[in-house]
Amino acid sequence: MATLKVGLVSPEREIWTGEAKMVVAQTIEGQLGIMPGHAPVLGVLLDGSVVKIEPADGGEWISAMVGSGFFSIANDEVSVLAEQAELGAEVDVSDARQALQDALNAADDSTAERRARARLRAAGQDA
Template sequence: MAELKVSVVAADHEVWSGKAKQIIARTTEGEIGILPGHEPVLAILAQGEVRVTTIEGNVITAQADDGFLSVENNTVTVVARNAGLV
């Protein structure tokens, strides 16, 4: 089964990292959903939730402020000025 390697970080700490099936985040262009095999993308985050569905099926939700989301080779990095688990 394909999976994503996800890191959600704030400017001063790591919020969450692990393996996931899916991630959904709010960008300045609207919501984006990322699944394994997604094309490379760099997006600007808007203030809102970042929802990560883990391999086990749990949903991790973080509130994130301004930042960016990067996807390449099944690796997703979310970097926000401020972020924390909800």
């Protein structure tokens, strides 16, 4: 069975790497589902979105919040390069809820609001 080699990284660290059956990313032009054999693409990630990865080993889907960044697809290799990224399993939900409330109270920073909502979605919470 064909798989994708996936790397999700931020400037701080490698967030997740491994083999996957599918990757779903939100671009500035819409949502993109990536499977083995996908045509080469270079895209811009939507700031404050969630990237989902279906591991090849049949494990649980991986969800990660991503800030602005890029992704590339070529030869069944997917690179996700995000300015900011956090695995859903690592999200401190109470901290994310507080960040969302702070952003809503500030009423002028839509980036902080989008990122806080994405952290909650990546953690499987309502935003």
